[in-house]
Amino acid sequence: MDKKELVLVTGGSGFIAVHTIAKLLKKGYQVRATLRTMSRQDEVKAMINQAGAINLEMLEFVQADLLDKESWITAAQGVGYVIHVASPTPATRPKEESEMVKMAVEGLLNVFKASKQAGVKRIVLTSASGAVLAGHKNHPGTFTEKDWTNLAASINAYQRSKTRAEQEAWKFAKEQNIELTSILPVAVMGPVLGKDFSHSNQIIKSMFDGKMPFLLKMGFDYVDVRDVAELHILAMESESAVGERFLATTNENITYKQLAEWLKQEFHSRASKVSIREIPDFVVRFLSHFNESLKMPATFLGQNTNCSNEKARKLLGWKPRPAKEAIIATVQSMIDLEII
Known part of the structure; x- marks a missing residue:
């Protein structure tokens, strides 16, 4: 693959997108990143620089909004590959x-139609x-890529939106x-570079701020954002x-209590407000x-959430760092940026 190829990264100010842009630049690619607000260019450049990319002359920005078709036609011109990260998140979702x-x-569909029109070679989609x-209360084993969320179940709008969007993506392709x-990343941790970070990082902040006096009795898989970025690029480069x-995923399913205990062990007095008390499911x-913040996690109570990374490891040679390392990196970066 020609490293001078132009790669379009959508949602350029987001947590995963910024780390992906930084890795692309470090690998020698030209990058065009979309922003809804062009006034954020300097802020995003600072975050990319913080992630270790210095050749910012290989980076350009273009204004685009998910629901503005014309903006994507402009954004996709001359692009070889698209990494489509932009999507409404739990933090930015509409009320309905x-x-x-x-x-x-x-x-x-706006991004995909513009990409097809522009002759883009490949799209890498950030699903979840x-x-x-979601919606599998009685799934006995580890989830794999063969599984799909059960849209007939009572699930949260975020999971529904990611599922429907990915289904449309495969249909279009x-x-x-x-x-x-x-x-499909699980809960994304890793170094925070600025004020844009993942919903999962917000949970860490809430724990340190003492805003989670009780913990839910459930577990989730975790992954480092740097490894998620690397997986996107492996997917773009590999036939x-x-x-x-x-x-x-790291293939590790960690309960909130285990997560809290790690934080206390690693950060001692700084984690004095982190609670290890669990609250009953009912x-x-x-x-x-x-409580709006409990609606999404409540849909996973009593459900297995273990996910497998075997396919990414075997097919693409992907090697994610341990979950604990990712979580500690999250906290340390938040301390350094005085977020906590």
Whole structure:
């Protein structure tokens, strides 16, 4: 692959996108990143620089909005590859569930149609483990890329939007004969570079701020954002990735209590407000009717959430760092930036 190839990264100010842009630049690619607000260019450049990329002359920005078709036609011109990260997140979602799904699906189709028109060689889509494991109360084993979220179940709008968008992506790729790979990260940790960070990082901040006096009795898989970025690039570069989904996980399922205990062991007095007290499931379900932040996790109570990374390791040679290392890097970066 020609390292001078121009790569379009959508949602350029986001946590995963910034780390991906930094890795692309370090590998010698030209990068065009989309922003909804062009006034954030200097801020995003600073974050990319913080991630270790110094050749910012290889980076350009273009204004684009998910629901503005014309902006994507402009953004995709002359592009060889697209890494489509932009999507409504739990932190930015509209109030209405249908609006979140509409924004994710219509936005994706706008990007994909513009990419096809521009003759893009391959699209790498950032989906989510939420498109695999939601709505499966009785799933006995480890989730793999063969699994899909059960849209008939009572699931959160975020998981519904990621699932519907990825389904539309595969449908479009098949009908339009365009190369596609999807990356499905679990809870994303790793170095925070600025004020944009993942929903999972926000949980860490809430723990340190003492805003989680009780912990939910559940566990999730974790992954470092640097490894997620690396997996996107492996998927873009490897022929064996075409037509495949890849779960991005360390293969470690960690409970909130275990996570809290790690934080206390590693950060001592700084973690004095981190609670290790668990709350019964029935109380969480009741409180979720009044507390917006509990609605999504409440849908996973009593459910297995273990995910496999075997496919990414075997097919692409991906080697993620341990979950604990990713979590500690999250906290240390938040301390350094005085976020906590």
